[in-house]
Amino acid sequence: MQDLITLFNRASALAGRTFADLAAEVKLAVPADLRRHKGWVGQLLERQLGASAGSQAVQDFPELGVELKTIPLNARGKPLETTFVCTTPLMDVHELTWERSNVRNKLQCVLWIPIDGRRDVPLAQRTVGTAFLWRPSAQQEAQLKADWQEHMDKIALGQVESISAHQGEVMQLRPKAANGRVKTAAIGRHGEVIQTLPRGFYLKTQFTQQLIAEAFNLDFDDTRTNES
Template sequence: MRPSPPDSTAELLHRAHALAGLTLTELADELHQSLPADLRRDKGTVGQLIELALGASAGSKAEPDFPHLAVELKTLPVDRTGKPLESTYVCVAPMTGATLQRWQDSWVCRKLQHVLWVPVLAARDIPLGDRMIGRAFLWQPNMQQQQLLQQDWEELMDLLALGGLDQIRGAHGKVLQLRPKGANSKALTLAIGPGGEPVQALPRGFYLKTSFTSQILQQATHNL
């Protein structure tokens, strides 16, 4: 039976703390779910499992995972030293109409205003089922982090709007980057070309850089 959504952030955090120390196999068994052999074709499995355990209700809608609490859930794979292993996907980037958006109204801004981070020990040599859930924590960007996120988002959106898609590299941005986000090279979408003409391009997604999520983790550890 799917858990009901939590009534408060305190209840959400209590539920998340109760998962700490469980392996993914133990959690999957509790929820009567099966785990794939690996994550090559099922990258979202861990996040979906934890969403199910915590009672997330947004699904794939353009809103936080716990809309009534305005809290987004992000799982964070870490190595044995607690270092994030990969960048963190935030959302799909709008490839057209970028000039009409403001930071405050963007999906990135809304999703990152209040985040429940759930670290998962996921060193490459640990089988999927043996990977262990860490201690979750709630995070809201401070003023400096908010400014960095907004600055990166505005610069990347300007490049999209001006047809500079081919100029965007992973190195762009201090904390936020734009990367291809598609199941394969045939999954194309409409974008703006160098001369302002419509072109077909791979979808892009916004990701938080590992250096930034590492800073968030250190901040949370310091506050314990």
């Protein structure tokens, strides 16, 4: 990818096109639904746009410093689920800082692509929405930093298993694993090493709804949505 303008123009050109059409172009099979293929839409758009990061802990377009995030919306344009940011370190966290965190790295510049998330519409017939670029404002970064710090302090104090998805103003921490058998090392309450589920940072839906509202000058009459 040569530059940010080229990337944005390519993303913008996807608006209104169906998943079936886009998948055919990159020779990707369309699953019947997303229950066992949760990351399929992201994979489809990464192929369309030439993202190079894969599963590495860097932005999807590291040469541009841009992260790609899809956001499924309902018929009223509201986010249907929280947005995964990245996994969370659970060991050796005492010297980590917000400025050097992977969360800040991932969110410093995001190419958001809204998608049709209506479950009553067959996956192949769903369409891509209008892309927009977002960089956190000073206030938004302060909110993200405060939540990150709160969660990381609890991890450092051995309280990871007491953190709930309700905590955090705009960003939550919750288990991120394919199943309950996946375990990773973490700090226990008494400083011992324990085995627990991997954790990931997720943007709450009321936060991403604000981003949608700002990008498209929308006025939602109800600013609260259910968390996934």
